[in-house]
Amino acid sequence: MLYPSSFPEDPNPPPPRIAVCLNSYNSRFLPAIQASYVRVLGRVAPGAQLAFFESANKGEFPDPIDFDLVVLAGANVDPRASWDFILKIHNFIRTVVAQYPDKKVVGICWGHQTIGRVFGADIVNMDVPEMGVTSINLTEEGRKFFPHAAATGVVRLQQHHRREVAAAPAKFTPLAQGSQIFLNDNNTILTFQGHPEKDAQTARLRLHDTQRWFGFNAVDEKAWAKLEAQIETEHDGDEIWKRIMHWIREPSRGLYAPQPS
Template identity: 25%
Template sequence: MEPRRDETTEQSRDTPTVRMMVLETDKPHKETESRRGSFGAILHKHFTDAGAAHDPPLGIETDRRFVVTEQGGKMPNFDDFEGCNAVLITGSMFDAHGDNSWILELLDLLKKLWQHYPKMHFSGVCFGHQLLCRFLGAEVAPAPSGDWELGHSKISLNPIGKKLFRTDEDEIHLHQMHQDQVVSPPTVESSGGLLQPGTKVEVWGYSEHTAVQGVYVRNRLFTTQAHMAFDDEMVKRQIEMRVERGSIEDKAHADQAAETADLEHDGDRLAMAILRFFHFEDDGIE
């Protein structure tokens, strides 16, 4: 499969540009893909809007690679990341704690990138968040209760989260789509030498269902369990797909979550926060 590149079209030569590699770890529902494109294309549009709202405006250039080799994808080569400012891993219906060959290959690639590109920034959404935490030695497992966090959800922000989102508010709202979660954040000790001694690994938010809603390492890592670019149709479709696969067994819970799909959420604010991180505008505590 050939790599796909999206570039902002309304930027001048003087506009700073953030160059991202989006690693697509799943495909959206066919109707969603027909309407909005792949997960990488959806995120490109979302970050393009965030870049236009940034002061001063930022251009976004995105390489998109579908990496699920068992479904016809191809893992990028190490050299393909030359010139990239950031790597973003999408959500997926695969288990981030699984041992699929492409997942193990991706973990190996992440290790090489982390070690050889010390200024590269890493982010992940849902599956991507969990995989990056696993990569740094954290445990990923199904929620102890066995239930899902679905649809429009409240996330409480701690002081780190408030700085990242540049807000005094105590909470944000985002769409969720997961049963697995990061049990506890990675540590210097768990990382096997990938995190230097003294590195702070911060959790920026939590919910009643999930204690680790995102992880932050200054100038290096900013992940989110929740989704930033889901619209109401995507929420409903993603829930529908999981019910049809038998992953979600509580139909009443699924129906209730689907009814929240059109509620206002803070996906734009999350994209802005991650974009500032990608652009080396860290707002974390020293």
């Protein structure tokens, strides 16, 4: 496995070209979601060239050859469904793997689950959904991959999900416990159940889900205050994106890419 110290650093890397596939279907929050990526990448990679594609609503997909990184963002639908737009996203993943085996891909939340599904993993309902900043315990491989968290073995990310990947798909290594972060053996696909792009401002947009997920709303002042404090908790989103920017420049392992199922 390749880690930060195992390849020479380019002192003047070119600005990364990043494509973000927005997968939320008919969501009024798309402009705010897009803005969250602009904010975080503006902080950690000010020269980055960002392009957004409405993959769910308009069937837009990037040409992988034009980008250093393709991000499959979160969504508001069940990743186990087989609606037409979901199958098109599956086909896009298969195309990238088959035709651009060295292309770097990041999956976030729904993107993490969907990549898992395409590679044969099961997606299951959680006993208790996650919302707000959560501490994630890294595996030993995860400690090596995320140097900023090597000492503590913990990263903290905004969460907003009620489904999860049951176990890592074949040829993917868990970087965190609980199926939270995966890296494929070719060092080209990195996925997160959490949201490194989300800040508290963006996380607040979906607080209304507390009613159907947890059975409480703003009237329950004690529960609401606890959740608000969790959303406002300091997290590692910026550090994760710094690591991703570094990872973009790491070579693949040159392995034959396993084909999605």
